[in-house]
Amino acid sequence: MSLPTFSPIQPANIEWQENTPVASDYDDPYFSRQDGMAESRYVFLDGNRLSERFSGLQADQYFVIGETGFGTGLNCLLAAQQFLATAPAGARLHLVSVEKHPLRHDDLRTALAHWPELAELAAALLAAYPAPTPGLHRLQLHDSISLTLLYGEAEQLWPLFNHPVDAWFLDGFAPSCNPDMWQSALFSQLARLSRPGTTLATFTAAGFVRRGLQEAGFRMEKRNGFGHKRHMLTGTFSTDSTTTDIPARQQTSPSVLVVGAGLAGATTARALAERGCQVIVTDPAGIAAHASGNLAGVVYSTPSAHLTPQNRFYQQSYSHALRWLQHHDFPSSPEQGRLNGVVQHFVDDRQKAKITQAMDSGAWPEELLKPVGGIGVELVGGGYLSPADWCKHLLNHPGITLISSVITDIEEGAPARAMLADGGQLHADAIVLCTAGATPRLPGLGWLPLKHIRGQVSYCRATEASKQWQQARCHGGYLTPAINGLHCVGATFNLHDASPTPSKSDDDENLQQLKTYLPGQWQELGGEDIEIAERRVAFRCQSIDFLPLCGPLPLANENPHRAARGLYLNLAHGSRGITGTPLCADLIADMICGTPLPVDQQLVDALAPERFIVRKRRKQPEWKP
CATH class of the missing domain: 3.50.50.60 (FAD/NAD(P)-binding domain)
Incomplete structure (x- = not known):
């Protein structure tokens, strides 16, 4: 079986008609001109009986809502609002929504401004709203509410999602405007991800939609529609005619032992603890004592136009890391670092062509990658920080x-x-x-x-000129602004050297690389008189x-x-x-x-x-x- 092929995401083309966003490519508004909020509540929340189902949850249970068209996020935000109002403390909500053409950030902000009663949840969405890149994007709207956005074709992405759903918002543009989505392949995926008692609701009452969902295993019912719409559909997934609701699932909060207190161990422990787990972290060397212990590290990625699994992980993990750092308000001071962009300098024509192709293809949109004066590109939102802190x-x-x-x-x-x-x-x-x-x-x-790759970083004393540097820079190696008066210059890359002892020759290599690729910075740092205050050796672990x-x-x-x-x-x-x-x-x-x-x-x-x-x-x- 061949792997699915991912393509760059094309954001939505919006035409504003008075206060209503209309999708130009589909000639259909994103919500009712009459009362979008009331329609969403009536069709999707009431159609799935969410108020009573949320209030019936236990403190250790969770509920999953799947949606076939995120649009402005109105349906999801309303569901989140109702969950916070009716669900017991300790229960959790997982929203999962697919979107082929996500709104641009400014259009989303304009749309959400219509509903001030959703302002707090809307602010959380806008703060974490991902750039238009293909695949899954996990956002946290509240301590108890996550949103996973699936950017791309619904028929491609739902087969790659494998968690049961409790209720479906079958949204998206009307079947007459968007016939490609309303197909048996989608209905089969809804059924695959449903369990007995899973419900769905949709604004359409089209006969072929009702029949397609029935063939997929849903017992369908036609109901009065909202406003001027005569009818809508609701349904319940069932393997027989007597199936009723089954209990919501329990989120396990097990005891977990995390071995290692570096970056992998610390992030793993925190992710588990925020899910209610009791976590023990053990490391005889202490926190960030090995490869995670350098004075500074760079938050960056490697842009590529080719959306292979490897390159998609690099891209998706980059955006995910930025959301984590924002969520945890880190770094909070210059001593901890800054997230003000990383400049990737072109080191040769081959690298320049590769990165330029990534930008031109749309695989790396301008929200994540932008040119810098012909010398390189800026990884937007990246930066440098103290790994130990x-x-x-x-x-x-x-x-x-x-x-x-x-x-x-x-x-x-x-x-x-x-x-x-x-x-x-x-x-x-x-x-x-x-x-x-x-x-x-x-x-x-x-x-x-596993491979163990020795690296040495040189800590160089800041000068009056270098103290003005604001952004981390990557070239053949990397250079960070000063933290506690020291710049990180590095790092060597040696697979065949197992010595833990720092060497002058590695310092010389780091400074020569800096001189070759960033001669201006090399000179501002002192040129031939650069002072190396310290150096550190660590071993990268790589597959x-x-x-x-x-x-x-x-x-x-x-x-x-x-x-x-x-x-x-x-x-x-x-x-x-x-x-x-x-x-x-x-x-x-x-x-x-x-x-x-x-x-x-x-x-x-x-x-x-x-x-x-x-x-x-x-x-x-x-x-x-």
Whole structure:
């Protein structure tokens, strides 16, 4: 089976007719000219009986709403508003909505301004609203409400989503205006993702829609429509004529042991704690003591026009990391860093052509990537920060306990078990190894296909001129503005050097690279008289296909599709730990808690540790980017 092909996203073309946005390509308004809010409440909220279903939830239950056209977000925001008003504390709502042509940010702001009673939720949506790039985007509208936006073709994206839905908003432009969406393929996906008792509601009463949904397994009912519309449809998914509502699902909040307190461990622990889990983090070296411990790191990505799973992960994790940092209000001071854009300088014609192609193709829209005076591009929203301060910030949560035990072995089970160097044991419902290059030292994990790449960064004393620098810069290496009077210049990349001792030759290499690609900055930093105050060596952990290992730990000597019970990996982030770990943390946390995942199935498979076992058993060559 071939992988789905993703394409750049084309934002919506909007024509404003008085106060109503109309989609030019479909000649259809986004909401009722008569009263859009009242129509949405009547059709989608009342049509799915959400008020009574929300109020009937238990504190540990969650509810999933799927939608076939996000538009202005009105339906989702109204559902969120009703959930906050009627659901018990502790319950959670997951909104999942697909959109082929997302509104531009300014158009969305203008549309949402019509409804001041939704201002707080609208502000949360606008603050986190993703750039138009294909795939899934996870937003947090409230501590108890997440929104996952699926940008792209509905018939392509719903097959890559694999979590049951409790209620459907079958929205989108009218069938007469948008016939491509209202097809049996969509109805089959609705049925696949439904369970007995799942409801749906839609504003249309078209006969072929009603018949198509009936053929897919929904018991349909025609009801009075809103305003001047005569009829609408509601439905209930059922395998027989007597099925009634089944209880909402419980979100598990297990006990979890996270091994490692670097970027992967800190983000994983925080994602779990925010889902109500009790988390123990253990690291005998302390917080961010290894590869996550450099003075500064850069939040960036590698633009590409080719939307392969690898490149989509780089892009999606970049945007996801920016939303995490914004949500957690970090960095909050210049000593912690700044998110004011990263300048990627062109180092040669090949790189320039690749990045220019990414911009011209639309795969990287101007909200994320823009040219900088012919010398390079700016990764919008990126920046630099102190990884250690970020880790400490994340681990400061009442649901997280930090200890310093040494783990010598792990065993699957319910609960899973970790053996300690002092002879003791720790038990947890799940164990997540965020141990990077140390992971193969554990018994049975030597098969992991990991590379350990030495890097040395040089900490250079700031000058009066360099103190004025505001943005991080990437070239052959990277250069950050000063933190505590020191600039990070680096970093070397050596696969065949295992020495932990810093060397003058590596400092010379870092400064020569700076001189070659950024001669102006090299001169402002002191030129031949640059003062190196400190240097640091760490070892990047990278997989052989350049993607992290994120997911259940497979049993190498058994069926590769049988994962070890309760054991997970989140490691091999290479030099992109700041950027990649938040998305992987949410993926691991949702897997453990049994809630909707923040990435599509294609990326789940691309990140799964079992990919290497499957590849080996099938005797397939390693996939190379």
